[in-house]
Amino acid sequence: MAKEKLNLKYPLVVEGKYDKIRLSGIVESPIITLGGFSTFNSKEKLTELTAFGKSGGLIILTDSDKAGNFIRGKLKGLLSGIDLINVFAPKVYGRDSRRNHNSREGILGIESLDSDMLYNLLKPLEGEIIKNNYLTKQKAYTDGICGNSNSSLLRKRLCSHLSLPEGISASTLIEYINNFVTEQEYTILLGKIKENST
Numbered sequence: 001m002a003k004e005k006l007n008l009k010y011p012l013v014v015e016g017k018y019d020k021i022r023l024s025g026i027v028e029s030p031i032i033t034l035g036g037f038s039t040f041n042s043k044e045k046l047t048e049l050t051a052f053g054k055s056g057g058l059i060i061l062t063d064s065d066k067a068g069n070f071i072r073g074k075l076k077g078l079l080s081g082i083d084l085i086n087v088f089a090p091k092v093y094g095r096d097s098r099r100n101h102n103s104r105e106g107i108l109g110i111e112s113l114d115s116d117m118l119y120n121l122l123k124p125l126e127g128e129i130i131k132n133n134y135l136t137k138q139k140a141y142t143d144g145i146c147g148n149s150n151s152s153l154l155r156k157r158l159c160s161h162l163s164l165p166e167g168i169s170a171s172t173l174i175e176y177i178n179n180f181v182t183e184q185e186y187t188i189l190l191g192k193i194k195e196n197s198t
Contacts, residue, residue: 009059026122153197
């Protein structure tokens with residue numbers, strides 16, 4: 001039995017047309033393509049993103065590679081004032097179906113990921129998105145996630161447990177945890193990581 005398409009709370013932003021084609025079979029909501037790095041110099045595209053973002057926010061789903069992380073950071077700077085919800089696909093290594101070679105980092109793009117994986121990844125964003133604010137920058141500092149000599153290692157282990165790219169910034173990690181991890185889950189996970197690192 002085919003799954004009903006997801007009606008996401010906010011429009012979905014992806015890198016390119018093949019991502020959009022892939023996700024159009026999964027998502028009913030508007031899907032906006034960036035079309036490469038030229039987007040950052042396109043007033044028309046930034047106007048389009050701003051207009052869609054005024055509905056309350058935008059959901060960002062890029063490839064889990066360095067370019068994908070760069071795009072997320074760039075959008076955050078260009079679309080200040082718009083709530084950006086970052087969704088991270090797990091790193092899956094292999095060869096994209098439409099390419100004759102592996103990508104630079106050997107990670108599959110969104111267009112080549114399993115449909116069920118993408119569906120389950122986006123499903124939590126179908127209803128009301130509850131924004132938690134329990135993990136403040138001050139608490140993150142106290143917990144050792146940022147501002148300490150061991151912070152980068154701790155963030156790396158947190159990212160690994162949460163299936164996030166290792167290179168994301170501390171602020172992006174904090175935003176992700178507030179959006180998708182309950183305070184209790186975070187406390188338990190952090191405790192386990194610290195216990196295993198001693």
